[in-house]
Amino acid sequence: MSMLDKVMAKARADVKSIVLPEGDEERTVEAASILNREGLARPILIGSKDKIEATAAKVGADIEGIETIDPAASPKKDEYAALLYELRKNKGVTEEKAASMVQDPMYYGIMMVKTGDADGLVSGAIHTTGDMLRPALQIIKTKPEMKIVSSSFLMDCPNKDLGEDGLLVYADCVVMPNPTAEELAYIAVAAADTAKKLCGFEEPRVAMLSFSSKGSAKHELVDKVQQAVAIAHEIAPGLLLDGEMQYDCAIVPEIGKSKAPGSPVAGRANVLVFPDLQAGNISYKITQRVGGADCFAVLQGLNKPCNDLSRGCSVQDIVNTVAMTAVQAQE
Numbered sequence: 001m002s003m004l005d006k007v008m009a010k011a012r013a014d015v016k017s018i019v020l021p022e023g024d025e026e027r028t029v030e031a032a033s034i035l036n037r038e039g040l041a042r043p044i045l046i047g048s049k050d051k052i053e054a055t056a057a058k059v060g061a062d063i064e065g066i067e068t069i070d071p072a073a074s075p076k077k078d079e080y081a082a083l084l085y086e087l088r089k090n091k092g093v094t095e096e097k098a099a100s101m102v103q104d105p106m107y108y109g110i111m112m113v114k115t116g117d118a119d120g121l122v123s124g125a126i127h128t129t130g131d132m133l134r135p136a137l138q139i140i141k142t143k144p145e146m147k148i149v150s151s152s153f154l155m156d157c158p159n160k161d162l163g164e165d166g167l168l169v170y171a172d173c174v175v176m177p178n179p180t181a182e183e184l185a186y187i188a189v190a191a192a193d194t195a196k197k198l199c200g201f202e203e204p205r206v207a208m209l210s211f212s213s214k215g216s217a218k219h220e221l222v223d224k225v226q227q228a229v230a231i232a233h234e235i236a237p238g239l240l241l242d243g244e245m246q247y248d249c250a251i252v253p254e255i256g257k258s259k260a261p262g263s264p265v266a267g268r269a270n271v272l273v274f275p276d277l278q279a280g281n282i283s284y285k286i287t288q289r290v291g292g293a294d295c296f297a298v299l300q301g302l303n304k305p306c307n308d309l310s311r312g313c314s315v316q317d318i319v320n321t322v323a324m325t326a327v328q329a330q331e
């Protein structure tokens with residue numbers, strides 16, 4: 001069974017409500033119809049009912065039984081505005097500003113997740129990563145045990161000898177442009193958690209990547225990764241995590257043995273942590289475009305699950321991301 005099939009089966013077993021703030025967008029409406037029909041989630045579409053129905057008619061989507069919410073007409077808008085004001089008044093948000101912010105579908109959706117009126121949120125078919133991430137960071141915040149929010153990319157590679165039957169987890173490829181050593185350690189711990197809970201890895205084996213393997217090069221960038229390894233061992237003592245090491249040392253057994261002898265991770269890593277966002281983002285795209293991997297992105301470390309789409313996403317990408325968000329919400 002592929003990783004995605006397992007995610008779909010898990011999502012069906014305990015159906016969660018996922019709010020879609022881009023509720024009148026064509027691919028989103030089609031995806032909501034599929035999610036509802038296949039019992040993968042209870043989608044909630046945010047937007048004007050007329051517009052959502054017009055979009056559904058245009059794309060031929062059946063939205064019978066799917067909840068739609070127009071923030072401007074919602075009986076919850078005053079409650080959400082009052083809570084938003086309380087949460088953000090020390091950041092300069094006035095009562096008037098909060099009342100106007102909750103009319104924005106993105107903020108309305110985030111407030112639904114914050115209050116438990118929805119279990120998770122997916123957006124990004126028309127908004128940028130920052131448009132969703134900023135309100136999520138401001139309002140949902142990080143899990144108590146996590147200092148930061150970051151991301152993992154689940155890379156399903158054609159070479160089934162890699163990772164767990166071809167599946168590798170890459171972090172961080174979306175959020176933290178230039179993490180400190182401590183932030184890098186938290187990214188690693190969060191990625192191991194994603195590997196375990198979402199991908200079903202029994203034993204996450206985390207490689208902290210660099211251009212150096214076990215001191216083969218001396219540079220302040222290498223020092224940072226070495227410090228992150230030490231901090232990660234303190235935060236998560238039982239976790240199989242090692243570094244610094246090069247990418248080939250992490251995933252090729254013979255190279256792992258020769259460059260990092262005795263390492264519990266080298267040559268058999270299934271979670272790969274990149275030293276910064278440039279390395280992570282470039283690497284996932286190389287793995288996808290040159291390596292032929294399918295890739296799926298999730299945010300990790302948020303107190304409730306919210307996930308981002310790429311603006312070029314397909315209907316199936318939205319269905320997949322909602323199913324993954326629903327599984328994250330089962331925790």
Ligand SMILES: CC(C)(COP(=O)(O)OP(=O)(O)OC[C@H]1O[C@@H](n2cnc3c(N)ncnc32)[C@H](O)[C@@H]1OP(=O)(O)O)[C@@H](O)C(=O)NCCC(=O)NCCS
Nearest residue numbers: 129130133134137138142147148149150173174175176177
């Ligand atoms: C994540 C990101 C959107 C934050 O945006 P920003 O405008 O810099 O946000 P700020 O620094 O003003 O922070 C906003 C809030 O989020 C919090 N925050 C920012 N990054 C955070 C993180 N990684 N984890 C937890 N909280 C975070 C801040 O503490 C702040 O909280 P506060 O308002 O309660 O004090 C920004 O780091 C970013 O653009 N990252 C790259 C995203 C990107 O373009 N990726 C490309 C690949 S798709």
